[in-house]
Amino acid sequence: MADQPPAGRRGPRRRSAQAPAQRQRRSDPARESAYLLLRAVALQDAYANLELPRILRAAGLRGRDAAFATELAYGALRMQGLYDAVAARAADRPASSIDPPVLDVLRLGIHQLLAMRVPDHAAVSATVALARQHVGQGAAGFVNAVLRRVGERDRDDWVALLTADEPDEVARLAVEHSHPAWVVRALRASLLASTGSDEELAALLAAQNTPGPLSLAARPGLVDDAELTAAGARPSPTAPTAWTLPAGDPGDLAAVREGRAAVQDAGSQLIPLALVDAPLEGPDARWLDLCAGPGGKAGLLAALALERGAELRANEVSPHRAELVRQSLRAAVDAGARAEVTVGDGRDVGAEEPGRYDRVLVDAPCTGLGALRRRPEARWRRSPRDIPALAPLQRAPLDSALEATRPGGLVAYATCSPHLAETHLVVRDVLKGRPDQDTELVDVRPYLRDRAGLPLPAVGRPDESWAQLWPHRHGTDGMFLALLRRR
Structure with missing residues (x-):
């Protein structure tokens, strides 16, 4: 695997007198795996x-080796906005004019x-070998020249160079933190609505670049x-069920x-618990659970239903995702939980079964802008x-859930996005459209409790009843949660 010095700050740049193109003929399996992932993301979505x-x-x-490949691939995907700008300046040509396989190598x-803590000579040599192996000798020479120019500056110097003449703060942050500018604007608006200030915007963007x-x-x-504990996990302070x-x-x-435990973000766990x-x-x-796929929240709900003597219906419109939900519920069902999985359009459930349920979860389809740290390619898609386009898939299920x-029953509306159009506006629009004001907001913040049983701090403004979690504040995905009660 990779030639990496011990953890810590990079030391002086290490160069080799021998040209990288003459040193290494084939890349190593870790870097090749990272390249194959980037091509699969580009070609196969x-x-x-x-x-x-x-x-x-x-x-x-x-x-x-697997950890190196993961860090390399995820980092290149996540930071491709900045890296494309660096490549364009170093190559003196637009990134869009560089063949996509060559751009992935770059x-x-x-x-x-x-x-990464990789000596410059090793990074250039191995990457040139990767270009030669997968793209061709001509591309290898181009990659060698571009990377040598890139290596003349560190990251901070490149950011300063690329943003020096940019007067717009959003545009500067978009380059520095490798987010599309429209995402930066949306997150800024969400921070302003949730906290009254956008001073934390840079910290939020940085957190979304940290795995x-x-x-x-x-469960x-x-x-x-x-x-x-015996398996090496450690209790997380964020949620009563969360471990790291x-x-x-x-x-x-x-x-x-x-299936007695599952990989699941701590913020996601807080939704069914609340x-x-x-x-x-x-x-x-x-x-x-009206929109249950792929089943993480449903699995937690099934275990809680078993403890409390309730029965759970987990509904999912996609048969494939419904099968994933069944797998997620299997351990709880085997332990005696009364839980079933149904396949159907959640928008129809309210009309088909009006007034039947006591507690309903709507984990609505969304852009996923709150989970960018876990989904490195999502910001570019x-x-x-x-x-x-998502609006009907958010408002209609919430209306159906209320029906x-x-x-006296409760509905939780959740998204893994802080975008105002997917959170505040959805809840307000649905409340306004309800007949005879038959629904009210319930302050959900007291029920978002950490492992010690205390309410999570800084999840919303004092004059609002919903909650917004933030990666930079809470160490979770950017989950939004509103709680509504039928009168």
Whole structure:
């Protein structure tokens, strides 16, 4: 694997008198795996988190080699906006004019030079070999020349050079933190609405470029603390069910393989916990997860339903995703939970079963702008045009959920996005459209509790009832949650 010095700051740049093109004929399996992932993302619209494990298994990579390939690939995907600007300046031509396979190779090389503890000579040599192996000798020479120019400056110097003549703060932040400018503007508006200030915008963007911890959800009643501790996991302070796995493959844990625990962001775990902990008048026997795929929140709800004697219906419109939900619920069902998975359009449930359920979760389809740290390619796949296209898939399920909820029952509306058009505006529009004002907002913030049982701090403005989690504040994905009660 890669030639890396011990952790810490990079020392002086190390160069070799021998030209990289003369030193190395083939790249190593870790870098090749990273390149294959970038091409799969570009050509097949692959999801990095699903495709990379397959590539690593095919290459037989584990341990440090797999970790190097993951850091390299995810970093190059995440930071491609900045790296493309660097490549364009170093090549003296627009990035759009560089052949896509060559540009992917350059992104990998630039990430090693500007963001990894790889000596310059090793980064250039191995990347040139990668170009020669997969693109051709002519491309290898071009990559060699561009990377040598890139290596003349460090990351901060490149950012300063690229933004020196840019008067617009949003545009500068977009380059520095490698986000599309429209995403930066949307996050700025969300921060202003949630906190009253945009002073944390740079910190938020930086947090979305920092990979989140590997979080596990310990499903209540199905796994105990001792088992997770023995497996190397550590309790997270963020949520009562959350654990962190500092190292290793979660698939090696029996609890994860058997579905008694699952990989799940701590913020995502807080959503079903808050719904279930909010007080309810009258019966509390029928729960519904209206948009359940792929099943993480449903799995947690099923375990909680088992503890509380409730029954859960997990509904999903996609048959393939419904099968994933069944797998997620299997451990709870085997332990005696009354939980079923149905396939259907959640927008129809309210009309088909009016007033049937006591608690309903609507985990609505969204842009996923709150989970960019975990989905490195997502920021480049979304566009402002997605927002109006998603609107009916957010408002209609929430309306359906309210119809399916009995008077006095509760509905939780959640998205993994802080975008105002997917959060505040959806809830306000649905409330305005309800007949005879039959729905009210419930302050959800007291029910977002950490492991110590205390309400999470700084999740919203004092005059609002919904909650917004932030990567830079809470160490979670950017989850939004509103709680509504049928009158």
